[in-house]
Amino acid sequence: MNPADGPNWSMPAESALEWDLVYTPRWLRRACYWAAGVVIAIHLIFGLLLGISYTGVGVGWSDKVGLIAVGVIIACVCLLPTRARLRVGPSGVGVRNLVSERVFPWTEVQGLEYPEKGYWAQLLLPYDEHVPVMAVGARDGERAVEAMTAFRDLQGRYAPHE
Incomplete structure (x- = not known):
């Protein structure tokens, strides 16, 4: 999808076949x-x-x-909620929460962060948009921190540098 088409920048999940990071929550x-x-x-x-x-x-x-x-x-x-999953690869970031998965290309991903008062991480998108990432929950503790670190490493590798 072209970002100019509207606010939904996600691609079909089938378009990305290789994933460097696949993370599912343990506590949830x-x-x-x-x-x-x-x-x-x-x-x-x-x-x-x-x-x-x-x-x-x-x-x-x-x-x-x-x-x-x-x-x-x-x-x-x-x-x-056991379906929650985060996948990261060369094609972008795949976020599956309760029902469907959306894959966001690296050109649209700005980062992954925990909100100040939140239970799980948020994928940051342009224009102050965000997508909750139920897979990376605060209750997973150190395991979630490792997933955030791995995400940031892969973001540094795949995201376009301005």
Whole structure:
């Protein structure tokens, strides 16, 4: 895409095949897996125990399966943040948060920084635009700092120098 076409400067993710840095969060993944497990366990237990005592309402197997299915759906939503990923290579910077990935060419990337009050890093773009990078979270500590350092090294190698 041409930057003159509008504010969306990203390219399709398939256009960049080589990546020097691929970073995924550790703490966020663990927290999401734990939360999904708790949600499934609660819905499974309540689904199986739903018809133990008679309350005046007929509870069938379809009700039990429905409650468990709702738990599975909620657990799947809890797992969406595990998709977060940062990829850096000669073609640019790929940022995947919850649903889709966007690849920004080096001509549009100005840097990666932590905001003063934020949970994850931001990819800086022209015209005071930024994209949150959920993969590089503050909870990962030293590991996130190493990812930021690696990003800056690769930015120095690939970004056009003015």
